[in-house]
Amino acid sequence: MQFWIIQGLNSLSLGGLLFLLSSGFSLIFGLMRLANLTHGAFFMLGTYFGAVAMRDYSGLDLWLTAIGAGIIVAALGGLFERLVLTRLKTNPLGQVLVTLGMAFIISDACLVLWGGDSIPVPTPHNLQAPTRMFGFVFPTYRLVLVGIAVAAAIALHILIDRTRLGAMIRAGVDDRQMARAVGIPVSRLFTIVFCLGAGIAGAAGVLGGPILSAYPGLDADMLPLALIVVILGGIGSLFGAFVGSFIIGFIYTFGTALFPELAYIILFLPMIFVIAFRPQGLFGRVSA
Amino acid sequence: MKWIGGALIAAALLLPPFVAGDFYINLASQIFIAAIFAMSLNLLVGFGGMTSLGHASYLGVAAYLAALLTTRYGFDHGAAAALSILGTVAMAAFFGVIALRASGLGFLMITLALSQVLWGLAYRMSGITNGDNGITGMTRPEPFGISLESPVAFYWFSLTVTVIAFVLMAVFVSSSFGSSLKGVRDQPRRMAALGFNPWMIRWITFVYAGFWGAVSGLLYVYYNKYIHPTSLSTTSSAEALLGVIAGGSGTLAGPAVGAALVLLLKNYASAYIERWNMLLGLVFLFIVLVMPTGIVPGVQKLTSRFRGRSS
Amino acid sequence: MNAASPDLALEVTALNKAFGGLKVTQGVSLAVRPGERRLIIGPNGAGKTTLFNQISGDLRPNSGQIKLFGEDVTTLAPHRRAHRGLSRTYQIITLFAGDTLEHNVTLGLLGLLPSRWQMWRPLASYRHLAEEARRTLDSVGLLHLAGHPVSELAYGEKRRVELAMALSQKPRVLLLDEPLAGLSDGERKTVKALIASISKEVTVVMIEHDMDTALDLAETVTLLNYGRVIVDGERDQVIADERTREVYLGA
Numbered sequence: 001m002q003f004w005i006i007q008g009l010n011s012l013s014l015g016g017l018l019f020l021l022s023s024g025f026s027l028i029f030g031l032m033r034l035a036n037l038t039h040g041a042f043f044m045l046g047t048y049f050g051a052v053a054m055r056d057y058s059g060l061d062l063w064l065t066a067i068g069a070g071i072i073v074a075a076l077g078g079l080f081e082r083l084v085l086t087r088l089k090t091n092p093l094g095q096v097l098v099t100l101g102m103a104f105i106i107s108d109a110c111l112v113l114w115g116g117d118s119i120p121v122p123t124p125h126n127l128q129a130p131t132r133m134f135g136f137v138f139p140t141y142r143l144v145l146v147g148i149a150v151a152a153a154i155a156l157h158i159l160i161d162r163t164r165l166g167a168m169i170r171a172g173v174d175d176r177q178m179a180r181a182v183g184i185p186v187s188r189l190f191t192i193v194f195c196l197g198a199g200i201a202g203a204a205g206v207l208g209g210p211i212l213s214a215y216p217g218l219d220a221d222m223l224p225l226a227l228i229v230v231i232l233g234g235i236g237s238l239f240g241a242f243v244g245s246f247i248i249g250f251i252y253t254f255g256t257a258l259f260p261e262l263a264y265i266i267l268f269l270p271m272i273f274v275i276a277f278r279p280q281g282l283f284g285r286v287s288a
Numbered sequence: 289m290k291w292i293g294g295a296l297i298a299a300a301l302l303l304p305p306f307v308a309g310d311f312y313i314n315l316a317s318q319i320f321i322a323a324i325f326a327m328s329l330n331l332l333v334g335f336g337g338m339t340s341l342g343h344a345s346y347l348g349v350a351a352y353l354a355a356l357l358t359t360r361y362g363f364d365h366g367a368a369a370a371l372s373i374l375g376t377v378a379m380a381a382f383f384g385v386i387a388l389r390a391s392g393l394g395f396l397m398i399t400l401a402l403s404q405v406l407w408g409l410a411y412r413m414s415g416i417t418n419g420d421n422g423i424t425g426m427t428r429p430e431p432f433g434i435s436l437e438s439p440v441a442f443y444w445f446s447l448t449v450t451v452i453a454f455v456l457m458a459v460f461v462s463s464s465f466g467s468s469l470k471g472v473r474d475q476p477r478r479m480a481a482l483g484f485n486p487w488m489i490r491w492i493t494f495v496y497a498g499f500w501g502a503v504s505g506l507l508y509v510y511y512n513k514y515i516h517p518t519s520l521s522t523t524s525s526a527e528a529l530l531g532v533i534a535g536g537s538g539t540l541a542g543p544a545v546g547a548a549l550v551l552l553l554k555n556y557a558s559a560y561i562e563r564w565n566m567l568l569g570l571v572f573l574f575i576v577l578v579m580p581t582g583i584v585p586g587v588q589k590l591t592s593r594f595r596g597r598s599s
Numbered sequence: 600m601n602a603a604s605p606d607l608a609l610e611v612t613a614l615n616k617a618f619g620g621l622k623v624t625q626g627v628s629l630a631v632r633p634g635e636r637r638l639i640i641g642p643n644g645a646g647k648t649t650l651f652n653q654i655s656g657d658l659r660p661n662s663g664q665i666k667l668f669g670e671d672v673t674t675l676a677p678h679r680r681a682h683r684g685l686s687r688t689y690q691i692i693t694l695f696a697g698d699t700l701e702h703n704v705t706l707g708l709l710g711l712l713p714s715r716w717q718m719w720r721p722l723a724s725y726r727h728l729a730e731e732a733r734r735t736l737d738s739v740g741l742l743h744l745a746g747h748p749v750s751e752l753a754y755g756e757k758r759r760v761e762l763a764m765a766l767s768q769k770p771r772v773l774l775l776d777e778p779l780a781g782l783s784d785g786e787r788k789t790v791k792a793l794i795a796s797i798s799k800e801v802t803v804v805m806i807e808h809d810m811d812t813a814l815d816l817a818e819t820v821t822l823l824n825y826g827r828v829i830v831d832g833e834r835d836q837v838i839a840d841e842r843t844r845e846v847y848l849g850a
Contacts, residue, residue: 035393094576101572108566224404227397264408279389462721471706478693483681483710
């Protein structure tokens with residue numbers, strides 16, 4: 001029984017991380033019609049920042065580091081968007097290719113700067129002791145991670161549904177031309193959303209550090225998961241990203257625990273199913 | 289004029305075994321393999337208007353199948369080659385049905401996700417694929433009893449396959465089907481209104497591109513006598529895509545030239561720089577930002593601007 | 600019109616289409632006899648092109664039925680409708696700009712032929728197709744431009760090529776979406792003469808936004824507004840109808 005509980009919690013925490021990762025991806029795709037292949041690298045950059053910072057400066061707080069990493073990655077993302085992506089407005093394929101190129105550059109840069117060994121990220125001291133609930137033992141940090149993901153989901157939901165910025169984003173997702181025509185500063189919106197997505201991914205990277213560690217190839221492990229979540233949950237739908245993240249979290253965790261060699265095929269199946277019967281994803285508003 | 293060009297190309301292709309050293313002959317063989325791979329991808333990208341980031345799937349799976357069938361299950365090369373191609377084409381047919389539920393970026397994402405799944409499988413299913421160690425001990429076939437061990441022999445072999453591939457692909461794109469493919473790329477709605485079946489045309493092309501991807505995979509594993517999960521990586525697919533863009537997706541031969549350039553760059557750069565991926569990424573940025581239609585038109589533009597300034 | 604009549608060329612019954620909350624087609628019914636010249640008019644946004652898109656299969660209606668010579672084609676893919684004798688032109692030019700006129704028309708002819716699946720013979724080697732293409736171009740007076748890329752043509756000439764391509768497939772029902780839009784006076788006369796000369800074996804259904812230009816080509820007229828059929832009948836009756844004036848003056 002303890003096994004199932006642990007796997008269940010692992011699924012939830014992975015799902016939470018995936019949500020943090022793919023919410024940004026989904027927003028960027030929904031608004032900018034851009035499949036941001038750099039997204040996995042943004043996450044990994046955050047993980048490396050967190051791991052290296054906390055290794056070199058003992059006593060750094062995980063939460064502050066996450067925020068700091070988020071800001072740095074957001075800034076990098078913003079530079080990239082302004083300097084490179086805006087020049088390719090008329091070349092959507094080109095945009096995707098440069099995000100791929102950027103992913104390669106970032107992942108190799110991490111290798112050059114911090115070497116090929118994996119660097120762990122320590123769990124915060126006050127969360128290291130396990131929690132006892134209902135007679136079972138839970139790793140506290142993972143519980144907290146789920147809480148953070150839910151909080152982020154609520155915050156994003158409020159942002160998108162209840163603020164002026166969110167209204168502009170929704171308008172842009174629905175009809176970019178129209179949004180421009182009614183005076184919404186679409187270019188600036190693009191930069192904001194890209195920074196937001198990148199920043200969340202970077203912060204999530206730090207938060208995922210205690211579970212995943214920073215290692216070369218983390219980006220290549222995370223990006224396809226984000227892709228599958230978005231394909232499954234639907235593009236431009238935060239709720240779809242939320243649901244999809246937890247579905248994938250469960251499938252991946254239980255799949256790896258029960259059938260380690262076939263975990264990837266098991267991930268594969270719901271994606272195929274959804275594409276076959278509902279190509280716009282479970283909750284998508286924009287058709288892929 | 290065309291005769292001179294043709295003669296030069298023929299000379300460039302026929303001379304190396306007689307004048308060049310083993311290193312360059314091997315490099316040339318690798319170029320042929322990359323050329324077939326890139327040309328097959330361009331059937332999708334340039335002629336079909338479908339950009340895929342998962343083409344390495346076909347190269348990798350064919351290579352793995354051939355390696356497994358010969359080294360582990362004792363099949364002879366002829367049967368192994370036939371089965372590998374059949375298996376890979378069947379997979380392409382299946383993947384095509386999935387990927388073609390979307391178009392544009394959705395298609396791209398699905399092909400990427402599918403190939404990443406295969407890459408992950410290659411690492412994880414170490415019982416079958418040997419994981420990170422790859423599969424070693426592959427031998428080269430002996431068509432008609434001729435050994436392909438020497439670099440020169442393999443050069444002639446890969447050159448022959450490349451020429452055959454080029455001719456068959458050229459026939460394909462100039463046929464009525466090929467014209468309908470280009471039509472579907474440019475005006476899918478009108479083509480449907482005229483009686484063409486856009487989905488079927490795209491799917492058949494997808495499978496055909498997968499076939500030639502599989503062929504390049506066989507050559508790849510014969511050349512290296514070894515296969516590793518990196519052959520299924522996004523980097524592998526991206527290199528082919530870069531070759532297509534750099535060489536120009538508008539012609540059949542352009543991607544072959546582009547693939548050659550990418551391979552040469554990779555080879556020479558790795559002597560000075562350790563991190564190929566970073567260089568690849570930078571080249572991607574450069575090409576897309578500065579020369580999006582390919583190196584040849586890009587260079588022409590730059591030189592005419594240069595000439596304009598100095599005159 | 601007898602709804603069960605099997606000798607209607609095109610029969611649309613209670614067609615409905617909505618995009619989210621926006622109803623673009625509401626209970627539209629049409630009955631077009633073989634050889635008829637039907638004009639569909641209505642102000643911008645009346646849903647004329649959306650109606651065409653449902654008839655040609657580019658759009659799936661939410662409910663209702665579409666019959667081509669008695670055969671239910673409501674859920675048939677567009678290319679299959681082409682094989683059942685339906686042909687259409689588009690409001691915007693959708694020709695292959697970089698290719699020659701001859702190639703464009705040849706491709707059009709290929710659409711209904713089994714040889715469109717052929718993967719080893721070059722298209723250029725189909726002599727009889729090329730001849731037929733040239734004959735088609737000749738019939739619209741554009742043979743002299745056969746080897747020129749479409750991009751070099753004037754707008755009116757492009758419209759004639761589109762028309763020629765649609766006709767070359769020998770359709771039973773031809774849908775023309777604003778064939779006269781954007782043409783100069785001279786070009787308009789030429790295209791109108793072309794449309795007028797179409798054989799009676801082809802049923803022609805035409806959309807025009809500007810009532811006056813196409814009226815003399817029509818036998819019957821259907822007036823659409825807000826996705827609904829307002830008036831439907833013989834041309835002169837529809838012109839004289841109160842409601843027609845309301846729609847156009849009120850707009």
